[in-house]
Amino acid sequence: MTPFIIAPRPSEPSGHDRISHQSLALMVQDVLTTMLELPHHALNGSPATDVPDQLMAAVRVSGSWQATLQIYAPEQLARRIACAMFAQATDVLDDEDVLDAFGEVVNVIGGNVKGMIDQDCTLSLPCVGAARPDPTSTSLMIMYDVCGAPLTVELIQA
């Protein structure tokens, strides 16, 4: 399913019917640190509404436990993620590379979310498009500054 497996931490609970803020944050940090090696720090507050060229990638977890995982980042950060993932310079990557890489990030995090749920679930293919996070959302949402750009991760459990 995912090329880069990040094992759930032994101290993390499993079999729960929900994912905590902390466990989601650890999964995202693992991806940023281990898979992409990108400098980052957590942000507080609501996502900004004036970020240009926002991309969104999403996967759906379906089955006896259901949720949608969405990540948002400006195109510039998505490109930076693709560079890190493919270990190549920006100028050799095309738009498809950027979309694939951004989709892979949500796929990896989604795979780990699914792995923590001790229930029979399936993960959809990732889809990537242009969208902005809803600052009024009450879903589980965490934000990071990654290389000076905002990365928002939202888990809608339903």
Place this chain on the structure above:
Amino acid sequence: MNKEIRVMVCDDSAIMRRLIKTALELEPSMKVVCEAKHGRDAIDQLDPTRPDIVVMDIEMPVMDGVEAVREIRKLGRTLPVIMFSSLTSRGAEASLDAIAAGATDFATKPTGAGHIQQALESLRRDLIPKLLQWTAGKRADSIATVSPAEPTPAFATRDAEGSKRGVAAIAIGVSTGGPQALSKLLSGLPHDFPAPILIVQHMPPVFTGLLAERLSAQTGHCVREAADGDRLTPGTILIAPGDYHMVASRERDGVHVRLNQEPPENACRPSVNPLFCSLGNCFGDQALGVVLTGMGQDGTRGAQSLKACGARVYVQDQESSIVWGMPGQVAECGLADRVLPLDQIAFQILRVVGSGIREPLTASTS
């Protein structure tokens, strides 16, 4: 003229599909002719793209890899399907399910750090050799790694087995096709089997533990993954854990299993050779080495060592082997006392164990 090998890659991860394609592009004889996003997609693309081999992910949306293998076999397709699994208990379980459903072999995905170069290196090391091996017959320029020698007739006795003492301990080496072969062999042995059996199955960590559980369930024997210090007792059946060599060691209070992480042999850890050599050292001519289906030549050096101790060596025959690499190599080197169909190996083991079990674990090497 070289024949081009047409590869289908089925994985829901676009990055993984790209990685596999990049790694395959370095092999001049291989061409990715289809990238499928899930099992259903792969099945739909079989006719239009006519692949020679499929690399199949396991966990995918719409139709997972295990179900896809079942469907492919139901369609009567015999092309090799290599499962590409994560090195997790879930991945291991699904891989074993897939093999039971008709998958040909499996390779494990890159894990840990996500550097693309490391991932590519992992693919070149773990996946590409399997693709080359399973398509060797289709490539005009292939060098057959499965022994081209004429199969030795079944029950060919190359030395005077009748003059040997009975067998007190058994070591089995196996690779590709191992789960089914082991299940069949162990099912043919009684539950009060009076000698210890040590097994090296080429598999990574996690997989070996699950294999032991499955063999226990399938055969009724208590099969478990070996732990360092385990004492060999009659009826003990132990599998070497992935990433560890397993050897027998004669100590003051009997023969024990010792695990170590010395360098891989024949790119394998566990390797059959250290096990066979150690069994010969502990039991001398009362040891028996059995080489079952598998690629490569692991076990040949160990078989030489066993023969030097006066021990017996049996190998599975070509016809019943999924791959006649390991057993074929031993047979071709003249080291096999018997070359047997899989369904006759248990019977033959029972025949020779009979007289060796009076004092099974105190046998001297003299």
